[in-house]
Amino acid sequence: MQFSSKKLIALSITLLLSACNKEANQPPSPVEKMQSAVTNSATTATESTTATKQKASIDDPDIVVIVNESPVTKNMYAAFHQQWRRARQGAKGDTPQEQMAILNELVNAMLIAQDAEAQGFNKKPEVALLLNLLRTRALAEMSIANFVQQQAISDDDLKKLYDKRYGNMQQQEFKAKHILLKSEEAANDVIKALADGADFT
Numbered sequence: 365m366q367f368s369s370k371k372l373i374a375l376s377i378t379l380l381l382s383a384c385n386k387e388a389n390q391p392p393s394p395v396e397k398m399q400s401a402v403t404n405s406a407t408t409a410t411e412s413t414t415a416t417k418q419k420a421s422i423d424d425p426d427i428v429v430i431v432n433e434s435p436v437t438k439n440m441y442a443a444f445h446q447q448w449r450r451a452r453q454g455a456k457g458d459t460p461q462e463q464m465a466i467l468n469e470l471v472n473a474m475l476i477a478q479d480a481e482a483q484g485f486n487k488k489p490e491v492a493l494l495l496n497l498l499r500t501r502a503l504a505e506m507s508i509a510n511f512v513q514q515q516a517i518s519d520d521d522l523k524k525l526y527d528k529r530y531g532n533m534q535q536q537e538f539k540a541k542h543i544l545l546k547s548e549e550a551a552n553d554v555i556k557a558l559a560d561g562a563d564f565t
Contacts (some may be wrong), residue, residue, distance in 0.1 A: 428467065431474045436467075444470045 379562045399535060422433035427435045448466050449457055457458060457466055485491050541564065 423518070429471065431471050432478055434478070435472060436470060440469060441470065 420430050420433060422430055424435070426437050426439075428438060428441050429436045445463075445466055448469070449455055457461070457463065481485065487497075526530055543551075543554055543564075545554060554562075
């Protein structure tokens with residue numbers, strides 16, 4: 365069964381990655397180069413699409429791993445690593461275990477995508493529409509990120525903008541006080557006392 369063999373390949377990737385001896389204090393990307401390529405003989409989905417492409421080689425210093433003749437480059441891993449961190453707010457992904465998990469997740473996604481192409485999902489109108497929307501969103505996000513990087517905003521600029529928008533507005537300041545009690549019964553007694561005109565202080 366195709367899916368089972370893909371699971372075995374994904375497992376073999378994990379085992380191959382475990383051989384990598386990356387120090388935990390090194391930056392998370394690029395991942396240390398693997399010494400073996402992943403090949404899945406159970407599927408021929410990419411044979412027709414990759415026949416016209418130049419054959420990727422694991423000896424290429426820019427390639428981390430090859431999945432059914434589709435190379436995973438260092439830049440591709442770095443982009444996936446960034447998305448992985450965004451999805452897990454606060455996670456750094458810089459330990460060897462996390463790096464192995466991230467690369468394994470990327471390879472699994474590629475295997476599933478290749479299988480989807482073999483089944484013709486990429487030719488379905490709804491999938492083509494979704495891919496187009498994802499492309500549009502990616503381009504928009506990159507454009508916004510590029511704009512923000514090019515716009516150097518200083519503290520003085522922010523203060524001027526704040527003063528311009530809110531400087532002439534009437535300011536109101538609120539001070540909140542509370543009474544902390546140990547039980548609901550005591551709280552109800554205080555509420556009743558306040559309602560009867562007791563001084564809050």
